[in-house]
Amino acid sequence: MKLKKTLIVVLAIVLVFGAFAVFDTVRASTFHIEVVSVSPEKPVADVRQQVEIKLRVTHGGKAVEGHSLYAVVSGGGNFKGNRTETDADGIATLTYVPYSETMLRPAGPVTISVIDESNSIFLEINTKLEFVIELQPKE
Amino acid sequence: MNKKKFVSLLLSCVFACALLVGCSGNGDDNNGKLELLVDMHGYMPTLNTEPTAESPTVILSTRLIEEAFEEANQDIDVTWARSKPVGGLEAEVSQWFVTQIAGDNCPAIAFSWGTQYQDRDYYVDLTKYYEEPNEYVEGNEHWSDLFESYLFETSTIRDMKGQLVGVPITLYAGPPTGWYYNTELISEDQVPKNWEEFVTLAKQLNEDPDITAVAPWSYFKKISLDNWIMQYTIGPAVAGYIMDQTDYDKDGVTSTTEQLRAMKAGLYNPTVHPYAKEVYKQAKRYFTELLRDGWMNTDYTPMWNNGQVAMYEEGLWALYTQENNTAREFDYGVFPAPLMDKNTSEYAIDIEYTENGPYQPKGDMILNIMKPAVEGNPELEAAAVKFLKFLTTPDNISMIAEEMGSVLGAVKGSTYNSVLDDWLDQSFPIVPETNWPLAFNSDQNDRLNRLFGEWVLGAHEDDAFFAQVNTIQQAGADAYIEALDIDTSGWN
Numbered sequence: 347m348k349l350k351k352t353l354i355v356v357l358a359i360v361l362v363f364g365a366f367a368v369f370d371t372v373r374a375s376t377f378h379i380e381v382v383s384v385s386p387e388k389p390v391a392d393v394r395q396q397v398e399i400k401l402r403v404t405h406g407g408k409a410v411e412g413h414s415l416y417a418v419v420s421g422g423g424n425f426k427g428n429r430t431e432t433d434a435d436g437i438a439t440l441t442y443v444p445y446s447e448t449m450l451r452p453a454g455p456v457t458i459s460v461i462d463e464s465n466s467i468f469l470e471i472n473t474k475l476e477f478v479i480e481l482q483p484k485e
Numbered sequence: 486m487n488k489k490k491f492v493s494l495l496l497s498c499v500f501a502c503a504l505l506v507g508c509s510g511n512g513d514d515n516n517g518k519l520e521l522l523v524d525m526h527g528y529m530p531t532l533n534t535e536p537t538a539e540s541p542t543v544i545l546s547t548r549l550i551e552e553a554f555e556e557a558n559q560d561i562d563v564t565w566a567r568s569k570p571v572g573g574l575e576a577e578v579s580q581w582f583v584t585q586i587a588g589d590n591c592p593a594i595a596f597s598w599g600t601q602y603q604d605r606d607y608y609v610d611l612t613k614y615y616e617e618p619n620e621y622v623e624g625n626e627h628w629s630d631l632f633e634s635y636l637f638e639t640s641t642i643r644d645m646k647g648q649l650v651g652v653p654i655t656l657y658a659g660p661p662t663g664w665y666y667n668t669e670l671i672s673e674d675q676v677p678k679n680w681e682e683f684v685t686l687a688k689q690l691n692e693d694p695d696i697t698a699v700a701p702w703s704y705f706k707k708i709s710l711d712n713w714i715m716q717y718t719i720g721p722a723v724a725g726y727i728m729d730q731t732d733y734d735k736d737g738v739t740s741t742t743e744q745l746r747a748m749k750a751g752l753y754n755p756t757v758h759p760y761a762k763e764v765y766k767q768a769k770r771y772f773t774e775l776l777r778d779g780w781m782n783t784d785y786t787p788m789w790n791n792g793q794v795a796m797y798e799e800g801l802w803a804l805y806t807q808e809n810n811t812a813r814e815f816d817y818g819v820f821p822a823p824l825m826d827k828n829t830s831e832y833a834i835d836i837e838y839t840e841n842g843p844y845q846p847k848g849d850m851i852l853n854i855m856k857p858a859v860e861g862n863p864e865l866e867a868a869a870v871k872f873l874k875f876l877t878t879p880d881n882i883s884m885i886a887e888e889m890g891s892v893l894g895a896v897k898g899s900t901y902n903s904v905l906d907d908w909l910d911q912s913f914p915i916v917p918e919t920n921w922p923l924a925f926n927s928d929q930n931d932r933l934n935r936l937f938g939e940w941v942l943g944a945h946e947d948d949a950f951f952a953q954v955n956t957i958q959q960a961g962a963d964a965y966i967e968a969l970d971i972d973t974s975g976w977n
Contacts, residue, residue, distance in 0.1 A: 393883075393887045393900050393901070393902055393903055394900070394903055395903075396903055414811055416538055418536035418537065418538065418541045419536065420535050420536055420543075422545065424888070424890060424902070424904075425808075426808055426904050427805075427808030427809045428541060428808075428809050429809045429810075429811050430811070431811055443887075443902060443903050443904060445884070445887055445888070446883055446884075446887060446900055448880040448881075448883065448884055449880060450549045450550065450553050450880070450881070450884065451549060451884060459536075461538055472538075
């Protein structure tokens with residue numbers, strides 16, 4: 347009897363969290379992150395150059411304010427700040443600092459991964475975006 | 486043979502095999518390659534090569550350098566000393582070295598703040614190697630030519646015996662610490678240029694009960710002389726005032742040996758010299774005039790984020806943290822520690838400033854070749870030298886400095902990350918190459934700091950305090966001289 351009650355409680359918890367996960371997964375799919383601009387458009391593999399990346403977050407087509415976006419880069423370089431917030435127009439700006447090309451690390455593509463840290467209600471299931479910036483060799 | 490004996494014999498064989506395999510430390514590799522164990526502290530490559538939100542920090546530069554070095558030197562296998570407590574305090578690192586040496590597992594190349602353990606005779610003299618060319622960089626006659634010459638006169642590269650024992654990899658981008666300030670509370674033209682301006686500004690800001698003018702570094706939780714105000718603001722200013730007396734060899738630097746000699750000559754004695762008294766009086770002001778009640782038990786981070794702290798003492802290494810701090814809703818700036826000058830006391834120097842950028846930035850990541858690892862193994866020592874030369878090319882140092890972010894490369898012609906641009910685009914005080922000593926020896930330092938705390942809280946009269954300071958400092962100097970077996974003949 348006791349075991350049966352325990353199993354019922356455990357099952358209930360699992361079902362509740364399962365429902366949360368489904369809810370937030372569906373919710374995450376209703377948010378959209380897009381790249382508005384990358385400036386300069388063809389950045390050079392040079393640490394002296396800073397690349398401004400503007401992103402927009404929308405929900406049902408409408409701009410979303412106050413969402414925290416977190417970005418990481420794979421392939422080299424780093425962000426001046428990995429985290430930024432969307433304004434009233436749903437726009438958030440990141441500054442990417444490329445690596446300088448060397449013999450050991452020639453100019454090439456870097457992959458930027460961005461997650462929306464604010465779209466979930468119950469469990470952290472993030473809306474994501476991944477895009478590539480092709481760093482150009484220095485002339 | 487009965488069953489028990491058979492099992493015992495089998496287990497003995499298994500353990501013996503394990504012992505033989507496990508004992509392959511530095512210089513002994515089963516694949517026939519020479520194993521070079523390297524500790525680069527926080528610069529060692531991360532195990533993860535792809536950043537994630539949970540683990541955003543990836544260090545790739547040293548991995549690329551390792552792979553390229555091994556490609557070019559197929560007989561050498563570089564291994565990283567991953568057991569090192571990189572985030573630990575100095576005492577933990579100290580113990581780690583002792584343990585590794587005892588276990589015959591000391592890295593051939595290691596980081597230990599330059600010359601921290603010179604009294605344990607840990608470091609290989611690299612002077613002769615610096616006189617050779619670096620074959621990985623075109624056009625140099627001497628490896629030393631790749632670095633600015635002033636670095637070889639710093640006490641973290643040249644030890645007390647005059648030997649060059651450190652190889653600088655990166656430099657601090659100026660002083661290693663600064664004051665992060667809220668630009669809504671302090672405008673750019675209010676940024677203090679000296680200690681007196683700092684004190685005046687802080688007192689003005691403290692008039693607002695909702696504002697805390699000064700928040701000390703979060704690890705400074707007691708009244709002590711062991712803090713950055715003493716180290717970067719007050720100490721160098723007064724030590725600079727008497728530098729013509731303490732720089733015995735007139736090389737522009739008061740070395741630790743010269744500080745000891747000056748201590749034994751009584752030049753730092755506050756019972757005799759008013760300038761020495763001034764050091765402690767000014768250090769006391771910080772605690773009695775600037776800090777809010779309850780500062781020792783206050784976590785200033787939330788107050789900073791809420792815009793209630795005007796100036797926050799922190800390392801330059803925290804620049805990225807501040808950039809990522811979305812809890813902070815105001816803009817911030819960073820200024821270097823303001824030096825004390827004649828606006829405070831006649832016993833201080835006049836400050837000169839650079840136009841922009843720091844003056845002779847000091848070594849941050851400095852590597853040594855460790856004597857306990859390479860002694861009696863010239864092949865291993867040669868491999869270590871080779872790796873350090875390979876590391877110290879402008880391209881490789883640039884890769885490291887750019888990736889680390891808040892440091893400069895130590896090699897001429899190396900680049901740095903542009904996140905430092907705003908910080909570097911300001912004038913920096915030119916700090917004299919000297920400082921005010923505490924008590925040399927850790928036991929005596931503790932005594933001195935406790936005494937200072939008691940004095941600040943009113944437990945001692947000034948004269949009694951100064952007399953005890955001198956006693957403690959003399960005892961510390963004597964202990965250090967004895968520990969390092971320093972020849973004091975010809976002194977004073």
